[in-house]
Amino acid sequence: MSTHPPTTPAPAPTMRPQVDRVRRRLRLIFEPFWVVPAVWSASAVSLGLALPQLDAAIGSPLLFQGSADSARSVLSTTSGAMISVTGLVFSITIVVLQLASSQFSPRVIATFLEDRVTQHTLGVFVASFLFSLTVLRSIPDAGGMDDAVPELAVTLSFLLVLGAVAMFLAFIQHITQSIAVSTVIRRVGAQTRDLLVRSKERRATLPSAVPELPDLKGQTVAVARRSGYIDAINSGLLRNCALERGTRVEVLYPLGSFVAEGAALAMVHGPSADSDWDELVASAVALRAERSMEQDMTFGFRRLVDIAERALSPGVNDPTTAVQAIDELHDILRRMVGDPSVVGVHLDHDGAPRVLTQEWTFGQYLDLAVDEIAHWGKTSLQIPRRLQEMLTDLAVAAHDEHKPVVLAKSHEIGG
Structure with missing residues (x-):
């Protein structure tokens, strides 16, 4: 009789790793600020x-009614104004990044760089400048009444300026709200909660206890080819590789850990x-030079x-700002405390263990969320009281196996 726990057969085990790999590559492509x-x-x-050629092909749409000199003047003014305001927007963005780094933490800068409003604002301004400059080259230098005027293109240049002004006003309002401490904390909390939802889907496939691990003869150490933080683990790809070769792969470090180049990363x-x-x-x-919220939920806690x-x-x-951060941590921990623990044993479609990963326990998440804040805030009137309130609520909502951990932490803080 098989000693492996019953599992649902996994359909087409080769598809999910490919999808995950493509999704991660697309994320790496579209994530940068530029x-x-x-x-x-x-x-x-x-x-x-294209538009000046379209004007010549279909005839004048009579959108911009002016001579070549007028069109040249409009485009020159637009391009000069747009590049000046682009420098202003870029300067404001740099100042906001400096404030965020000094006031909150250098690790929250990524949330500002990922902000789509800022990216689209810069994009609209740069696009207005480049569009005007590109159309300007299609207008002949020698002015004349019979010179072809790209009326559609000049009209679109004017519309881009209107859009840039609207984006600039929206950008000013957005940037003033985004540097508020409550907005920063709420945004980090929302990202962590989203990752928690995704991680629950993955953890639902993991067993609650370590199944029997067959004794496979032979061991091979896989070393890291570069230094970096473990940002994501494609367990499906590892499982397929181990299944094809009749092996079991054990990743030696949890997500968020730093691994030096040449150090042992996995045991086969x-x-x-x-x-x-x-x-x-x-x-x-x-392995990435900087941590992210791809799979590493501890980075949100951090x-x-x-x-x-x-x-x-x-x-x-x-x-008071520290209390707001504790509030977000409280909300995240309460969503976790009711779930039972799992072990990082990834089974193949036959129920055999193929990949072992190091999973963070609830107690480790609780230590990360509480210990340092309790240490630096022990002389404050608000911090110990708020931490005790959080731990009391967590103890009420906790799964039976987590209650001792929460109560022990509460006694530690109270003592």
């Missing part, structure tokens, strides 16, 4: 080259002398704790 402005810029140059159990496991593990375990610690520093002395 991507949205670059798309706007490329579109503007393309339109600037079973015959694998003919496999380049360093390359296989590197393709499934993403940012909230950093905000609270910065607020409790003697130079800032703002315990």
Whole structure:
């Protein structure tokens, strides 16, 4: 009789790893700050080259009624004004990043760089400048009444200016709201909750206890090919590789851990002398120079704790901000405390363990959320009281296996 726990057969185990890999690559492509402005810029140059030809092909739409000199003046003024305001928008963005880094934490800068309003605002301004400049080159230098005027293109340039003004007003309002401490904390909390929902879907496939692990002869150490933080683990890809080779892969570090180049990253159990496991593990375990919220939920906790610690520093002395960070942590922990623990054993479609990952326990999340804030806020009137309120509520909502951990933490803070 099989000793493995009953599992639902996994349909087509090769599809999900490919989907995850494509999704991660698309995220890495579209995540950088410059991507949205670059798309706007490329579109503007393309339109600037195409619309004058379209004017000549279909005849004048009579949108802009003026001579070539007038069109040249409008486009010159538009391009000069747009590049000046673009510099202003960029300067405001840099100032906001500096304020966020000094007031909150350097680790929250990513939330501002990922902000689509800022990216689209810069994109519209740069697009207006490039479009006007591109259309300007299609107007002959020698002015004359018979010179062809790209009326549709000049009209679109005017509309882009109107859109840029509207985006600038929206940007000013948005940026003043985004640097508010409550907005920053709420945004980090929302990102962490979204990741928690996604992680629950993944954790639902994991068992609550370690099944029997067959003794596979032979061991191979897969080392890290570069230094970085473990940002994501494609367990499906590792599972398929282990299934094809009759092995079991054990990732030695949890998400968010730093691994130095050449250090052991995974242990492969079973015959694998003919496999380049360093390359296989590197393709499934993403190491990045900076942590992100791809899969690493502890990074959300880390940012909230950093905000609270910065607020409790003697130079800032703002315990109310620290309490707001605790409120977000409270909400996240309460969503977690009612779920039973799982172990990082990923089974194949036959129920055999193929991949072992290091999963964070609720007690570790609780330590991360409470210990440092309690240490730096122990002399405050608000912090110990708020932490005790949070722990009392968590104890009421906790799953039976988590209650001792929560009560022990409450006694530790109270003592």
